[in-house]
Amino acid sequence: MGRAKKRNGYSSPTTPSPDTTEPKTIASPEERTKALASSFDAEVRPLIDLVDKLRGYGLDRDINLPAVAVIGDQSAGKSSVLEAISGVQLPRGTGIVTRCPLEMRMKHSEDEDKWEGKIMYKDKHDMRQEEVILNRESVGDLVRKAQKEMTDGAKGISDELITLEVTSSDVPDLTVIDLPGITRNAVEGQPFDIEARIKNMIRKYIKRQETIILAVLQCNVDIATCEALKMAKEFDGEGGRTLGVLTKPDLMDKGAETGVIRILNNMEFTLSKGYIIVKCRGQEAISEGQSLKQALDIEEDFFKSHRHFSSLRPSQWGIPDLSSRLSRELKRHIKKLLPELKEDVRRKLLETERMLHELGEDPPQTASEKRQMALMVSE
Template sequence: MNNLNKHYEERVRPCIDLIDSLRSLGVEKDLALPAIAVIGDQSSGKSSVLEALSGVSLPRGNGIVTRCPLELRMKRRGEGEEWYGKITYQNHEEAIKGPANVDEKIREAQNKIAGGGVGISSKLISLEIASPDVPDLTLIDLPGITRVAVKGQPEDIGDQIKKLIKMFITKQETISLVVVPCSVDIATTEALKMAQEVDPDGERTLGILTKPDLVDKGTEETVIDIVHNEVIRLEKGYMIVKCRGQKEIAEKVSLTQAIERERAFFTSHAHFHTLYDDGHATVPKLAEKLTLELVHHIKKSLPRLEEQIDEKLAQTQAELERYGSGPPSDGPERLPYLIDKVTAFTQDAISLATGEELKCGEKLNVFSMLRREFKDWDAQLIHLAENFNKIEAEAEFYEETYRGRELPGFINYKTFESMVKRQIQKLEEPAVRKLRNVSDAVRQDFFKLAHHSFPALPNLMKRAKEKIEAINQEKQAIAESMLRTQFKMEMIVYTQDSLYRNSVADLKREEGVEQDEEQDEEQDEEEYKRKSTKFNREWSMMYCKDNHAALRALMFHLRAYYKSASQRLADQIPLVIRYQVLQESAAELQKEMLTMIQSQENLEFMLTEDFEVGSKRAALLSRLKRFKKARSYLVGF
C-alpha cells in the first residue's frame, strides 16, 4: 500500500478529495457522485474486508449489524503521523480517540438514526480515518442482504434492505463491490444477482471472494476459474482475500498480523499461490485495485458531473427568482418593502385594465376574454334580428288586436311600438348575464395577479383578494343598474330621423328594392320627401294586391328600427361593462390598496411570510450555495 501511495499520491488523492468534498457539501442529495458501494449477503465477510482495508474494528454480531449506509473515508498520512478519526451524521460531528472506539461510535450513531432495535435507515453515517496504514480510498458499506426476518425485525426487512441497496447501485456513477464467500455457489448469491440486474454487462461490478481457507478440497480450481473471470464475467474482474476469522479475533490477532498471515497463506497454498502471483490476491492488492478503479471512475465521470452541477445551479437560480428575496428583517426597511410590493401590484392592475404588458411577468390578457364575450354579444343581437322573419304571425295578431281607425295598408304605430319594445326587452337579461360573466372573469384575473404579486405573503394576498371581491361586487352592481337603465330608455322608441332614414335606406338596398341612383346624403329634405312619397306609392302598389301588405310594411319598419337600436346596444353594453368592471375596478383597487398600507399597525401582519415559502427559499439558498461551492471545486481541480 505504501508503494501505491508513493507512486500515485499526486493524482490519486486530489481526485478522491474532490469527491469527498462534494459529498461533504451535500451535493449527493441532488445528484449522484462516483462511489464504490460494498454489498454482500449476511456473513459473506463484508465487514472483515472493510476492517482489513481501514485498520479499525467495525460492528459485528448476529443478524443485521450495518443498519445505515456507512461512508468510510480513508486518507493516508505520512509515516509517523498520528491516527485520526471523526464520525459525522445528521447534525452531529465527533472526533474518535482511537481505532478501538470506532465500533462503539458507529453503534451509537445507528441507534440514534435507526432506533435501538434492528431497523434500518437510508440516512448516511460518515466515518473519516487518517493513518499511515490506510489507502486513499472511499467506500460505502451497505447492510447485508437477509432473506428471513429474525425476532424484532419487520417481516419485510429483506425487501427494505434490497430497496436501500438499489438506491446506491442503480446509479451509473456507483461501482458495486460484491463480496462473496468462496464456500458458496457464486451463481446463487443474492448480492451478485442484484448487481447483475442493474449492471447486466458487469461494467460497474467488481467481485471479491472471501474465506478461501474454508473451500472444500477438490473445488479449488473452481475458485481459480472464478477469479480468472471464466465463470461469471465481470469487466472489472475479481479479487480474493483472506481476512481475520472469529477465532483470530478472539485471539486478538492484530490487523497488521492478519495481513502478514494472509500473504503467507496465499504464497504457500498449493492452488491459490498462482492468484497471488497474478496480483489477484490479498488485501493490499485489493486496496490498490480499488483505488485505481475509483480514480478512473471519477475522471470518467467529471465532465458529466460538471454539466449536472451547471444544470442544477441554473435550475436553482431560476426557482429562487420565483420566490423573490422575501421581506427584510431590518425594521426601517420593512415599510418601504411593503410599499414597493403594493405599488407594483396596483400598477400592474392598471396595466391589466388598459391592455399593457405587466411588469410582474405574468401573462395575463383580459382583452382577449373581452373580445370573445363582446363578439358573442354581437352575435346575440344578429340572431335576434334574424328571428324577425319568424314573427309575422305575432305581427298579424298585434294588427288584428290593436289596429284602430287606420285603413288597410297603413302601419298601426301602437302595434309597431309594442313589438319593438317586446323584441328589445328580450336582450336585457342576456346583457346582464354577459356583465356577470365578464365580471367573474375579470375578478379571477385580478386574483391571479394578487397570487403572483404576493406568493409568500398570505395575509397581504388575502387582504388584496378581499378588496378585489368587494370592489368587483360594487362595480358589477353599478354596471347592472346602468344596463337596466339603458333598457328602460330603450322602451322609449326613438332614434334620430336621419339615422332612421339611413337604416331604412340600408334595409331597402339589402332587400333589393330599387332606388334612384342619383339620390345621395346631401339631397335636401323636400327632394327626400318627394322621392320617399314616390317609393311609398310604388310600395303600396306592389303589396296591396293581397291582405298582407300592411303586415309586410310593419315587418320592414320593425327591422329598420331594430337595426338602429341594435347598433346602439352593440357598443353601449360593452362600454358600460368595460368601464365599470375593468377601468373603474382597477382605479378603485389602486386607491384602496395604497390607502391600506398607510397604517403602520398593519405592517407586521401584512409582512408575515408563509412558513413553507420561507422554508423553501432557505432550502434553495442553501442548495445554491452548495452548487456554487461545488462549481468552484471543479473549476479549481
C-alpha cells in the same frame, strides 16, 4: 475465434483478462504493507475530496456522484474486508450488523504516527451529530451508537448515511459506501419486509452508472446463489462496473478450489473488472490481538503456500492489491465522469437560482425596509 459459451447468465471470456501478461513475482511483506497505504499519485486525493465535499453538501440527493458501493449477502465478510483496508474494527456479529449506509472516507497521511477519526450522522430526530474519535479501537462502538440513534430499534435499518473519516499512514486514499448485508428472513424485532427494504436501499446505489460495485462473495457457498452477484447483474449486465471479492478461502471444502480458481480466472461468471480473493482476520484472531500487519503476513503466507492458490497471479489475491485496485478504479472513474459532473452541478445551480428568483426579492434587512414591507402588506 469462437463464440463465448454462456454459463449461469454470464459469458465466459474468449480472451485472457487484462492482467494475464503480468510477471509472476511476489512482493515482500514490507512492500505489500506499504502498498496497502499507498496514495498512488497526487491526483487521487483532490479528486476524492471533491466528490466527498459534494456529497457532504447533500448534492448526492440531486446529482449521481461517483462512488464505490460495497454489497454482499449477510455474513459474506464485508466488514472484515473493510476492516483490513481501513485498519479499524467495525461492528461484527450475527444477523444484520451494518444497519445504515456507512460512508468510509480514508485519507492517507505520510506521518507514520498520525491517526485521526471523526464520525458524522443525523439521528432519528434529524439532529446533526459529530464526534471526534480519539483512537481506532473505539470506532466499532461509535458506529453501533450511531446506528442505534438513527433507527427505531436495536434491529432496525435506516437509509440515512453515517460518515466515518479516518486519516492514517496505513490507509489508502479511498472512499467507499458499505451497505447492509442482504438477508432473506426477518428475525424478531425486525420489519417483516426487511429483505425488500435492504434490496431497495442497495438498488438505489448500484443502479447509478456512476457507481462501482464491490460485490463481496463467500468462497464456501455456491456463487450462483449469491444475491449480491444477482443484484449486480441486474443493473450491470456486462459486469463493466463490478469488481468481485471472494472471501473465506480457508473455510471452503477440499476439492472446491478448482472451481474458485475458474471464477478468479473469469471462466464462470465474467466481470470485466474481474475478481480478487482475500483472507481476512476472523473474530477469534481479533480477540487474540492479531494486528493488521500480522494479518497481512498470514494472508500472504496462506496464498503463497497453498497447493492451488499459489498458481494465481499476484494481482489476483490479497488486501493490499484490492486496496490498490480500488483507489485506481475510483480515480479513473471520477476522472471519466468529471466533465459530466461539472455540467450536472452547473445545471443544478441554474435551476436553484431560477427558483430563488421566482420567490421574489430578498427579505428586508434594515429597519426602514421592514417598515416599508409592513406598509405594503397592510394595504
